[in-house]
Amino acid sequence: MELQRAVRFALFHTLQAGARGERRPIPAKGLTGPGYDGHTFWDTEAFVLPLLTYTRPRSVSDALRWRHQTLDLARERARALGLRGAAFPWRTIAGEECSGYWPAGTAAFHINAAIANAVERYQTVTEDETFEREAGVELLVETARLWRSLGRHDSAGRFRIDGVTGPDEDSAIAENNVYTNPMAARNLRAAADAAARHPDVAEHLGVDDEEAASWRDAAQTILIPYDEPLQVMALFFAGEAFTAEEKARDFAYYEQLTVRDSSLSACIQAIVAAEVGHVELAYDYFAEAALLDLDDREHNTRDGVHIASLAGACIIALAAFGGLRDHGGMLAFTPRLPPALTRIAFSLRVPKNTQLRIDNEPTQSTYTLLTGEPIDIHHHGQPLRVTTDHPTRCATPPTPTLERPTQPPGREPKRRRAPAERTNGSPAAPARPTAPAPRKPARRRSNRRRGRPKPPPEPGP
């Protein structure tokens, strides 16, 4: 019940922040407080817009049209940097870059890919051709041009993007970020595809077939440092670029190192944990994300709620437990319910602009198309056509029993179910933990990175 309420709280605030955006930016705190000075960041496109796309797509059109209105400023910024296309601001309120700190601000060029990805997802779900012709193609083209001019081929023909800061913000000004590069590749391909769909719009933007081909080539040859441990962020957002084995190995590696000092970490860790089989751990992270503001865990709810993290909590329900992935425009579901939950049900606005209801129980899932043309989806890897004729029921394979991974000392997530309860076979409503959880240390790099003074670190364990 507590988490049910928390998810409703999260959904309410996300909708509040976005649903009446009316072509103004969606700030990091929504309309709930003065934190971050009303600025918007990349996490609006990366966390808030995906949720809104599947629930209230019209608000996404508004949010992206706001970005489109700021294109001239973004183009000017690119020119000032000696680059082509548009360099969208890392931190802004009206379209100008408001971060004065290059390494954690402008160098986080991946915001371009987050915007492009949001355009692509919105377009897939709504098939809104007016939007695409008026704003979508241009957003994709100008962001692609940024990548093409920012990167370069090496002598072996691999396309490198050096000197960028990844979404973790720790590896500032590094080469070939494992998140940025596959996201840039997706941006480049999406731009070429959009130009091919709308040759007249492309021509108006000065795109010819050679330029589009140069985007496809850069995407095709992009260097992804597979031999380095991958970041958990990349494993979700650019998941199609990695194998299941790479994901399992890299999650195991990162889980024992990740201190989770961004409010967005728990969302991503929950989703990847569930994907690689750690569903109970995912559930604990789910609770952490969903209760972040309600429990004031960061001691800063007075500044306003964390809209992206709240959206992220809802995305955990969809992507971790419902197993939703939308790479390449195809919806794939791999539902995995944690033992504490007997059911997760939700409705999504899905491609062809129809409505799909998904009802996940521990051993089966039911897909019901409420309106519109049949759609093709995947359920646990099997292709499936869902029609409005009747609900489609699929068996859900049992979740494997894996040893719970460890976290850095003091950074273990609060357990929703005590270990003793875990052998109890009967699913139950989420219970309060029986043992007091260790309090999370207050070190918050998420504040430092956005230009606030860093609080003194607590003594390490």
Next chain:
Amino acid sequence: MELQRAVRFALFHTLQAGARGERRPIPAKGLTGPGYDGHTFWDTEAFVLPLLTYTRPRSVSDALRWRHQTLDLARERARALGLRGAAFPWRTIAGEECSGYWPAGTAAFHINAAIANAVERYQTVTEDETFEREAGVELLVETARLWRSLGRHDSAGRFRIDGVTGPDEDSAIAENNVYTNPMAARNLRAAADAAARHPDVAEHLGVDDEEAASWRDAAQTILIPYDEPLQVMALFFAGEAFTAEEKARDFAYYEQLTVRDSSLSACIQAIVAAEVGHVELAYDYFAEAALLDLDDREHNTRDGVHIASLAGACIIALAAFGGLRDHGGMLAFTPRLPPALTRIAFSLRVPKNTQLRIDNEPTQSTYTLLTGEPIDIHHHGQPLRVTTDHPTRCATPPTPTLERPTQPPGREPKRRRAPAERTNGSPAAPARPTAPAPRKPARRRSNRRRGRPKPPPEPGP
């Protein structure tokens, strides 16, 4: 015995023509007659140089250095055509284009790829770094530039080369020739690889990483019209671009249509016939190619011998019966002896500049490295390391029994063994045919295409 002598005759004339070339062109008639006015064509690079590479590589260096000496003329020609790089002449004696007929002359741009391929093969076998730095890289770069500027990407990102004439010379000024495009792709890749091996030479030639990447991309995305029946030429020269099924299907399709009115047709048909399993048919084509001038089958031996066809007869022995392929610098053998032969043995100069002796008997092959470092080869698809320690023996699987394909009426090759003898299990020396073979019609498009007046066609059957 007759064919043994014919192969020696062929090898003698090929060596005569090429071995003392001394940086002058190798003409179509070698030094044996006035035919073709002493001009050289693409078949020197496509047929003569491969044989010389595996037998007398130094002469190949001379022949290619002659091409290199004519680069300024070829660059001038490209400029006149509004193209970059070098457009080597279809027909020449001193480097200028001597064909006045565009569709069957200049438009046969595939000569660029034949030259590049000869450079690549020579380089693989000899590892002659002096040649590569002084001539090889530049030949590859300038031919690649021609392709890159001649072709263009379409809106789907496929690289097209339109308005060219293929090696068959029938489909003049056509789009995306099925031979030309994969050969151009190989040229483009080879240039990028050579530039990466010799960055200083590449820089001197004005090649940067972006240009090299644009070659790789064009090669990667090149349009190959797989849905059209393939030409037999492409099945051999660009064989790596097609599957075994495609080869068998397309050989069957073309064999019943091909009138074999070029003296080079029999060579290619023999090799592809053997590859898809028609070894006896291959043997008949082998005889036709080897005896072409000795029997004066084209009634023009007085003009001089057909050097490329003679070289082609030797290549049949290597590539059809010895099953030699050298795509990508790796030697692969798939020996298949026709019933008439009990043994085919030859020595090759092979990669790492060593000498490999190959002795093929009906049920086994023996590979003996005479000098040098161990080399890796394939025998019927199995990887194999051959060293100087001891000969390596491998079993050869039996050749499948396939129904003999048919040719257009009147174009059946002369059978070396009458059908009645074919059930005789004991291998024998080649026998004269017991039945008189139909005389081949005298229509010779190979003369027309090289600018001579076309003789009046005989009434069709």
